[in-house]
């Protein structure tokens with residue numbers, strides 16, 4: 001019997017949207033892979049009632065409800081996942097693509113002697129194990145994969161628009177996991193979480209992203225994007241140019257060497273639309289581009305385009321939005 005395990009990531013006790021999205025996608029993969037059973041693993045305290053409400057389909061979630069697992073710790077998380085994979089005879093382990101999974105998945109693949117497939121993975125009708133494929137060379141070609149080991153580990157990029165469905169169509173049972181020994185916990189000196197800005201949304205989780213590039217002119221130019229993002233309840237993103245210049249932190253970089261995002265609405269302001277940037281927004285819903293160059297490549301992927309100077313267009317857009325919100 002094929003058993004899937006989805007690693008469900010929490011931050012500060014809240015289940016991450018990208019993990020809910022991964023769970024839902026694994027349910028779809030299971031439907032393509034005759035008879036596969038979906039299970040989940042959640043490390044750290046999260047309201048158990050909410051877990052069942054948030055996840056679609058049928059399945060069991062193992063919950064290691066321990067306070068010390070609230071922050072990510074490589075050692076303890078590795079031990080927790082490896083023991084569950086062995087205990088439950090898991091065939092495939094799935095993660096949402098995140099800084100946590102980029103750290104944990106390769107380590108697990110060595111320890112479990114598992115095939116590791118990461119990136120924008122999709123599954124065709126063949127399902128697991130032979131149906132996985134993903135775009136390569138910034139979407140110019142497609143590569144398909146057949147895992148060579150008994151266990152496979154997949155990291156999934158967010159799906160288009162990351163629309164989270166309700167769980168009305170199934171029953172998810174939440175079960176406590178057994179306690180694990182933490183003999184080498186004293187190896188951990190200190191785990192610190194650095195908050196870049198209070199209340200700033202992670203771009204990987206955001207439903208709306210307002211991104212800026214070289215055309216914003218300076219770090220001060222991003223104040224307009226912060227204002228627009230705050231009005232829309234979205235997050236600020238950046239091109240690599242803006243990050244390399246030190247205008248924005250790397251956590252906000254979108255693209256091949258940054259994050260893959262899947263908002264329902266994406267604003268590209270003063271961004272040219274280089275292939276390496278577009279690689280990160282392939283799953284975005286509606287794309288709105290503002291650029292002074294009518295021939296900029298970004299207009300080829302945009303649903304709506306405004307040709308103009310961001311410093312003139314954005315204040316007008318913000319003003320109009322404020323008026324609109326006042327009337328609501």
Ligand SMILES: Cc1cc2nc3c(=O)[nH]c(=O)nc-3n(C[C@H](O)[C@H](O)[C@H](O)COP(=O)(O)OP(=O)(O)OC[C@H]3O[C@@H](n4cnc5c(N)ncnc54)[C@H](O)[C@@H]3O)c2cc1C
Pocket residue numbers: 212213214215216238239240241242253254255256257258259269270271272273274275276277280290291292293296308309310311
């Ligand atoms: C291996 C590799 C990995 C990379 N990874 C990434 C990545 O992850 N993410 C990423 O973004 N890039 C990445 N890059 C860099 C990428 O190739 C581009 O150089 C970068 O995306 C350009 O950033 P930009 O669009 O902000 O700047 P530019 O390409 O310089 O574009 C600026 C745009 O702003 C417009 N503009 C200028 N002034 C105004 C104004 N006042 N109002 C309106 N529009 C204006 C211009 O017309 C232009 O279109 C990578 C490159 C390599 C080689």
